[in-house]
Amino acid sequence: MNQWKNFSKGFFKENAIFSLLLGMCPTLGVTSSAENGLGMGLATTFVLVMANLVVSVVKDFIPDKVRIPAFILIIATFVTIVEMIMQAYVPALFESLGLFIPLIVVNCLVLGRAEAFASKNNVFSSIIDGAGMGLGFAMALTMLGSIREILGSGKIFGITLYPEDYGMLVFVLAPGAFIALGYLIALINRLKKA
């Protein structure tokens, strides 16, 4: 497969959030600001690339019947490593994302790519796939986070655009995540048809 296509499919055609609707839990949970969305997206990208890499290397050694527990173990290991490294070197980011980092383990996107792609393709393609999917995920989270931050608290990446008092509070809360995500998916689907 063309590697560029393999990489770019994660951004639009097979975007985890807009097309596959995978990994909704962190999507709705952390995107109350653009910065949180980006941080979560990048952490997931790291886990995705590493998990894809390892899974594609060991795929031939893992008996079919235990492949899911084996994949989960590999993913959980990388998530815990990310958690410890973040806690040690970027405590500020860890503070705002801390609760959600362990949730990367159950992000179906990571397991989904391990199962659907890395366990069938070679190492290089799997890394490219992980990077594309992860960055596409990060892009989607940042978009959603930006929309919610602008509408909800009048800021973008912490820079004030208008006084917070005029913000629509609902967008910072959970219902706002659903509303914003719904419109965003509708828009992307419309663009895809065109």
Added chain:
Amino acid sequence: MGKRASTLPNMVLTLLVITAISGSSLGFVYQLTKEPIAAARLKKQQEAIKEVVPGFDNDPGSEMYELTSAENFVLKVFPAKKEGQLIGVAIESITNKGFSGEIKVMVGMKPDGTIINYKVLEHKETPGLGTKMADWFKTDKGNQSILEKHPGKNKLTVVKDGGEVDAITAATISSRAFLHAIEVAYTTYTKNADAATSATTQTKYEEGEEQ
């Protein structure tokens, strides 16, 4: 494809190898990050103390002692001294009345109990609502601010409960919880204040005996 067959020994062995590798690599990273994590925590604590009681020249961390509140919360008290004189205390206070879970606040008080400053350390309140407490009670607007107030002389509860502090809009529960944490800090500290001087010397004696 040379996939390995799903026989029992194969499966057990595979999972065993994977868990062993995972376990040892986690142990390795844990060792590697243990010190930076502890350092980051300590730095955060020291910065919080500096923010809530500025101007000390001792090491409040090393003179820290613990007090137990009426609710059985263990509060950490960091005495801030300048040239040997007590200029204030930073109290790490907790409340369990938050909208979702515990709230930890570092409160800085003058020795008489007047609030100098505060810093919210940990909480799980709603983003955009309860989280505003980080600045709300410092902002000099209406009756929001609790700075320079005295929990013994001013009634530091929300207006709805007959107090004199404006609650955060749409986050009365978080506001109540926050003020509760301040109150816990104040009452626990003043209750022990009379005994505080003797208490500190007492702990020192005890420590001396242990040595």
